[in-house]
Amino acid sequence: MTAPLVEVHDLVVRYKSRGLFAAPFKxxxxxxxxxLPAGSTLGLVGESGSGKxxxxxxxLRLVPVESGTISLGGEDWLAIDGPAxxxxxxxxxxxxxxxxxxxxxxxxxxxILAEPLLARGDKPGAEMKDRIALLLxxxxxxxxxLPLRASELSGxxxxxxxxxxxxxxxxxxxxxxxxxxxxxxxxQAQILNLLLDLKADSGLSMLFVTHNLKVVAHLAEQLMVMxxxxxxxxxxxxxxxxxxxxxxxRELIGFGRRR
Numbered sequence: 283m284t285a286p287l288v289e290v291h292d293l294v295v296r297y298k299s300r301g302l303f304a305a306p307f308k309x310x311x312x313x314x315x316x317x318l319p320a321g322s323t324l325g326l327v328g329e330s331g332s333g334k335x336x337x338x339x340x341x342l343r344l345v346p347v348e349s350g351t352i353s354l355g356g357e358d359w360l361a362i363d364g365p366a367x368x369x370x371x372x373x374x375x376x377x378x379x380x381x382x383x384x385x386x387x388x389x390x391x392x393x394i395l396a397e398p399l400l401a402r403g404d405k406p407g408a409e410m411k412d413r414i415a416l417l418l419x420x421x422x423x424x425x426x427x428l429p430l431r432a433s434e435l436s437g438x439x440x441x442x443x444x445x446x447x448x449x450x451x452x453x454x455x456x457x458x459x460x461x462x463x464x465x466x467x468x469x470q471a472q473i474l475n476l477l478l479d480l481k482a483d484s485g486l487s488m489l490f491v492t493h494n495l496k497v498v499a500h501l502a503e504q505l506m507v508m509x510x511x512x513x514x515x516x517x518x519x520x521x522x523x524x525x526x527x528x529x530x531x532r533e534l535i536g537f538g539r540r541r
Contacts, residue, residue, distance in 0.1 A: 375448030
């Protein structure tokens, strides 16, 4: 069995309430446990407010964790701090929902792809230029896109650039937050196929966050369904899609409340 790349155990995330005497908020993430084997994809599904985005932010170390553990590659992810955390972040690539909000309008595509490499300390030059062109090619765009800016791209092309940037530092884990929800249906399929190709080529592990279970079903080996901060169902994709155990999962799939 493939060893887990990411393990989360009994994770709790609770946002601070405002005011000295205000009642504490309910946990945004309430005792979540998950395991993501290396080279596999986990689809994290739930409607708005289900806690999936808070779980994602905790995994990215963007919000504090109240209790529980996260390990990445066998290391205590929550114990890493300072410069070590900045270096460790290179092992995670992130793709946001709307590429036009995540790509700088002032920079060319070449400059956008070079940013993470320069931040790591790589030297500009022919080698970096070749690496940038290769990144773009792997994501289905030719090198003549490099002088363009994001405003000159279609939504699908911009998301391909976002994925290329996320891969720049050769991460072990790719986290995707609703990466197809802003795209047309036909373009959604193209991006999902691109992700399947990248996974096959490089053995990437992926955490795919979405509200649409059908979108991620053919990409993920495992599906985890969240509601109100808790996990309501988790299992092999084929089993969950064919025979969901929970009424809420059936609603997300489109089965209706009862079959």
